[in-house]
Amino acid sequence: MADTYYDPADLRKFGKISEWSEELGSKFFDYYGKVFEEGALSAREKSLIALAVAHVVKCPYCIDAYTKDGLQRGITKEEMMESVHVGAAIESGATLVHGVQMMKKYDKLSM
């Protein structure tokens, strides 16, 4: 039994989720594959978005996967770090914008 919740080697077993639900697993992987194809956005742009989201949802598997994916696409470390900051900025912005709610509530409750 692994003594941590996350094992890097589990990432390559991701496909096994289909074994317990073939239909849903296949639908998910088909969808996933389609999402990352070249489209209105380039596959390169999607890779950087995925990297940013991976950090926001704090998924260690996704961070490993999209760092490697970025390297494969020739994406530079500067581009990768900027995308992480985009994720971090949105995440901290999402916290801070609630400050407006706090201010309104404060004002409402105060004489």
Next chain:
Amino acid sequence: MSTKSLKARHDVLAQSNKQLEILNGGLFEEGELPFFKDKIDAIGAYPLRPKKLEILQINVGYMCNQVCEHCHVDAGPDRKEIMTRETMELCLEVIRNTGAHTLDLTGGAPEMNPDFRWFVEQAAEAGIKDFIVRSNLTIIRANKKYYDLPQFFKKHNIHVISSMPHYTRGKTDKQRGDGVFDSSIKALQELNAVGYGMPDSDLRLDLVYNPSGAFLPGNQAALEADFKKALKQDFDIDFHKLFAITNLPIARFLDYLLASGNYEDYMYSLVEAYNPSAVAGVMCTNTISVSWDGWLYDCDFNQMLGLKVASKVKHLKDYNEEVLNDRDIVISQHCYGCTAGAGSSCQGTVA
């Protein structure tokens, strides 16, 4: 980065049998990953057999002015294996009579062979359609005696294929050594100046991209577009095609994978990316590789692993194309490198 070859360091990985032990053992021996043989047997491609011979690839020596971290040749300034003029004569006889349409000179840095120019002049007269020299670019700027190489290549209508791991300085120098990026840029500009790589020029200049680490190359066309844009914008450099080549787990790249703890993951990546439709186009089916001392191999990788052709004809002195073409190709687990994703060969993707 070490400035010496594995051989000069007396590293155990300088021995090809030790490399083969690693490639045949571990994950494969334990049944975690399938052997390449079984994988191609499943699609009826075992034993792998040659098609028509198209490319004669000659390695004129392992000496190089660089000691790149990923080099499967384990080349470097300390390597003394250099093709003699006598062996070149044997090559020329084959070149004059071969059915192959492409002659591909590689190394090491082929230009460092003292008889390189003589050999090129002689070989160019044989009238082979596509005459390639794999130049590492920095050699052109390494010493005054090499400064005129662009003109020399032009004179003999050589197709130049050069390594360029990235269009940024940091990634290039990390893989190939400090100063390599600037020197490569200067060399590319000089090749452009004599007409190489220009949009409508017949003087072919292609680049080779090898990933600078334990990951596979991405889409070749997308990488080519990125390289073209960046090199044009930043340095006004033109080139024709970009070949994305997968690093095979051999020699210094194998050493790097093991030392960095990436070997197992990398082998998983190669096996996962196995593309059955790439098998038919692997370069060993249309190429013969010749070593500095005249031995024959299915490819340059097999050459470095000491895996000679499985044929009665094993050396240039016994060369017979018909007999040679009737052979089974020697394979091992490094072959997954040529069937991963869109496939990989000295001419880029194959699938």
